[in-house]
Amino acid sequence: MNTYTLMISCLIVSGAVVMLCSIRQFKSNIQLLKAFYICKKKKLSWMISLHLTMMGFFFCGYIAFLYFFLNKVDLGLELITGLIFFFGAIFVFMSNIIHRGMLLTIQESYDHSVSIGVALEEERKKLLTTNHQLLQTEDVTILVLAYQAELRDGETGGHINRSSEYVSLIARQLITDSCYAAYLSEEYIRDLVKSAPLHDIGKVGVPDLILQKKGPFTPQEFEIMKQHCRHGADIICKAREKLTFRSFLELAAQLTLCHHEKWDGSGYPSGLAGEAIPLSARIMALADVYDALRTERCYKEAFSHEKACRIILEERGRHFDPEIVDAFFAVEKEFEQISIEQADTSQAA
Numbered sequence: 274m275n276t277y278t279l280m281i282s283c284l285i286v287s288g289a290v291v292m293l294c295s296i297r298q299f300k301s302n303i304q305l306l307k308a309f310y311i312c313k314k315k316k317l318s319w320m321i322s323l324h325l326t327m328m329g330f331f332f333c334g335y336i337a338f339l340y341f342f343l344n345k346v347d348l349g350l351e352l353i354t355g356l357i358f359f360f361g362a363i364f365v366f367m368s369n370i371i372h373r374g375m376l377l378t379i380q381e382s383y384d385h386s387v388s389i390g391v392a393l394e395e396e397r398k399k400l401l402t403t404n405h406q407l408l409q410t411e412d413v414t415i416l417v418l419a420y421q422a423e424l425r426d427g428e429t430g431g432h433i434n435r436s437s438e439y440v441s442l443i444a445r446q447l448i449t450d451s452c453y454a455a456y457l458s459e460e461y462i463r464d465l466v467k468s469a470p471l472h473d474i475g476k477v478g479v480p481d482l483i484l485q486k487k488g489p490f491t492p493q494e495f496e497i498m499k500q501h502c503r504h505g506a507d508i509i510c511k512a513r514e515k516l517t518f519r520s521f522l523e524l525a526a527q528l529t530l531c532h533h534e535k536w537d538g539s540g541y542p543s544g545l546a547g548e549a550i551p552l553s554a555r556i557m558a559l560a561d562v563y564d565a566l567r568t569e570r571c572y573k574e575a576f577s578h579e580k581a582c583r584i585i586l587e588e589r590g591r592h593f594d595p596e597i598v599d600a601f602f603a604v605e606k607e608f609e610q611i612s613i614e615q616a617d618t619s620q621a622a
């Protein structure tokens with residue numbers, strides 16, 4: 274084999290290797306397009322099959338040409354070269370068509386994805402708005418229900434708002450510095466604040482004669498009054514049974530049932546003591562009592578903030594959980610501010 278023949282052979286073999294690599298790369302691209310579901314068009318699939326066939330012809334022609342050249346078989350070198358160039362030209366032409374088809378398919382898929390993205394974003398905004406409106410409706414419904422019970426008691430609704438804020442203040446302080454920090458979470462506080470207005474909802478089950486009595490209760494009347502905790506829990510449990518998911522009503526039922534329990538076990542309705550009383554009810558108890566102390570009632574005037582603080586301190590470890598009393602004293606200035614800013618009418622100086 275002379276140098277000329279060797280050089281031609283090397284060129285033909287190199288061409289065949291490049292062709293093989295091209296076929297392999299082409300197949301890999303097609304698989305990638307199929308994996309992304311952007312190569313589904315029938316026309317494009319047909320073109321790809323034809324393209325592969327053309328590549329096969331071109332490759333076979335190439336190998337045949339190499340064989341004939343090396344063995345010096347004269348079958349019409351011009352004819353073979355012409356055929357190879359013919360199939361090569363078709364191969365290149367079809368490559369362009371197929372690549373254009375692929376790019377158009379990708380463009381369509383991209384446009385489709387963008388339009389889906391825009392539609393999803395609009396849907397997400399609508400859902401967020403609806404969710405916000407539902408939450409607002411839920412809050413208003415809770416306040417209206419709670420206000421209904423308060424109205425019968427001669428209250429103006431201020432007690433509901435203030436006690437919710439007091440509950441929030443204590444819970445946030447407990448999360449900052451107390452042994453309950455690990456137990457409390459933002460979700461728990463949210464449910465707690467939402468539940469607070471419902472703590473006296475059971476008063477709707479107490480007769481007006483007792484609820485609106487100006488003087489002290491007789492023992493029998495007090496027993497009936499005590500029932501407002503169970504009435505409230507029953508009302509909330511009835512609502513909870515209608516739901517198919519866990520809601521704040523679980524916590525609301527606990528808080529409503531136990532907000533008159535005392536740390537030393539002398540409270541009602543069950544005489545629970547210490548940590549047997551749900552934490553939510555222990556927090557509510559202090560918030561409820563502070564507001565009662567700071568508000569004018571038919572049987573007493575509104576106490577000053579200092580007097581309310583003294584009474585709460587005396588009840589540390591008796592009526593109230595010591596840890597919650599400590600949390601109260603860490604934020605007592607905020608309590609005073611709320612009691613003044615949100616006083617019902619010329620009360621709580």
Ligand SMILES: [Fe+2]
Nearest residue numbers: 472473532533
């Ligand atoms: Fe109560």
